[in-house]
Amino acid sequence: MKSIVIQQPNDLVIETRPLPEPVAGDVRVRITLAGICGSDSHIYRGHNPFAKYPRVIGHEFFGVIDAVGEGVDQARLGQRVSVDPVISCGTCYPCSVGKPNVCTSLVVLGVHRDGGFSEYAVVPAKNAWPVPDEIPDEHAVMIEPFTIAANVTGHAQPTEQDVALIYGAGPMGLVTVQALKGVYNVKQVIVVDRIDERLAMAQRSGADWVFNNRDRPVAAALAEKGIKPTLIIDAACHPTILQEAVSLASPAARIVLMGFSSEPSQVVQQGITGKELSIFSSRLNANKFPVVIDWLQKGLIDPNKLIAHRFDYHHVTDAIELFEKDQRQCCKVLLTFAQ
Numbered sequence: 001m002k003s004i005v006i007q008q009p010n011d012l013v014i015e016t017r018p019l020p021e022p023v024a025g026d027v028r029v030r031i032t033l034a035g036i037c038g039s040d041s042h043i044y045r046g047h048n049p050f051a052k053y054p055r056v057i058g059h060e061f062f063g064v065i066d067a068v069g070e071g072v073d074q075a076r077l078g079q080r081v082s083v084d085p086v087i088s089c090g091t092c093y094p095c096s097v098g099k100p101n102v103c104t105s106l107v108v109l110g111v112h113r114d115g116g117f118s119e120y121a122v123v124p125a126k127n128a129w130p131v132p133d134e135i136p137d138e139h140a141v142m143i144e145p146f147t148i149a150a151n152v153t154g155h156a157q158p159t160e161q162d163v164a165l166i167y168g169a170g171p172m173g174l175v176t177v178q179a180l181k182g183v184y185n186v187k188q189v190i191v192v193d194r195i196d197e198r199l200a201m202a203q204r205s206g207a208d209w210v211f212n213n214r215d216r217p218v219a220a221a222l223a224e225k226g227i228k229p230t231l232i233i234d235a236a237c238h239p240t241i242l243q244e245a246v247s248l249a250s251p252a253a254r255i256v257l258m259g260f261s262s263e264p265s266q267v268v269q270q271g272i273t274g275k276e277l278s279i280f281s282s283r284l285n286a287n288k289f290p291v292v293i294d295w296l297q298k299g300l301i302d303p304n305k306l307i308a309h310r311f312d313y314h315h316v317t318d319a320i321e322l323f324e325k326d327q328r329q330c331c332k333v334l335l336t337f338a339q
């Protein structure tokens with residue numbers, strides 16, 4: 001089989017590898033579609049501190065089960081599946097409180113273990129979620145990015161009366177807009193970004209008001225309209241945003257952080273406690289595949305609004321370079337593995 005391997009930073013090869021056999025409890029997936037995400041590019045460029053090389057990247061992937069290991073129901077052969085990249089132990093403290101996404105021995109496919117940019121991948125059977133027939137392949141490959149939004153909203157518990165402010169209209173901001181509008185019917189969703197084309201994508205994803213915060217500071221724009229957001233989601237992830245969010249938030253608001261910056265944020269206790277703000281962080285997803293499959297079945301979200309380009313996997317280098325260089329036109333880029 002062919003696999004897309006990052007041998008070491010900036011060295012990508014399409015390698016011929018032996019077809020892997022599933023061991024007990026695993027299934028083998030013949031992959032048809034995979035999505036490129038920022039973290040794939042970070043591993044390619046050597047900017048992900050968790051990555052070990054060589055690595056088959058890719059944690060957003062869809063395909064068909066073509067072999068099962070011992071103890072796995074034979075009836076699963078031929079099943080269309082979308083793969084949850086989060087592998088957890090099931091017994092540690094975080095796992096015991098429903099947070100396998102921060103398992104003390106967390107393994108993420110495509111980061112810590114070989115992932116889905118490959119003609120085949122072997123994964124634990126329980127990570128391969130069956131996709132109902134009515135969900136098309138191109139929606140199924142987008143389940144993982146939407147689970148990030150499901151995890152964020154699982155913490156924030158949005159309500160119809162919320163006024164939400166989202167920083168960043170990249171793929172993560174856009175999936176969050178769709179969840180807030182489509183699933184939770186949030187009254188007002190405001191999105192800010194530095195790139196007008198991305199703001200237009202946010203509007204297409206359902207945002208009520210978008211503006212460019214390069215031209216106009218968020219505080220001034222909100223003050224003009226007398227708006228105090230009750231829910232703020234940082235999907236831009238610059239360390240200065242927390243400080244701004246604390247000062248903009250309504251009393252009793254919730255703030256959700258998604259970033260991994262190692263730079264400090266400056267916040268004062270008074271700003272948080274004075275308004276009794278709740279600050280959540282959200283990493284990957286905790287058992288959110290069934291949640292997003294339900295959203296798709298009910299037609300509450302539309303992954304097509306995020307898909308910008310499709311490339312045959314042989315052109316993966318072009319695909320990643322386009323994804324990295326053209327934030328104006330590019331959103332989700334899919335790789336196809338036709339066999």
Ligand code: NAI
Pocket residue numbers: 038148167168169170171172173192193194195198213235236237238241257258259260282283284285327
């Ligand atoms: P992206 O880079 O495509 O999008 C970020 C957007 O934020 C860009 O459109 C950029 O113009 C905008 N932006 C940057 N600084 C800004 C500022 N100060 N104000 C307003 N907008 C600003 O990235 P993507 O894929 O959407 O991911 C967003 C962030 O979420 C990344 O930092 C990534 O590391 C993080 N992430 C976190 C996950 C989690 O589970 N916690 C999962 C996936 C991504």
Ligand code: MN
Pocket residue numbers: 037038039059060144145
């Ligand atoms: Mn991703």
Ligand code: ZN
Pocket residue numbers: 088089090091092093094095100102103104105
């Ligand atoms: Zn665990």
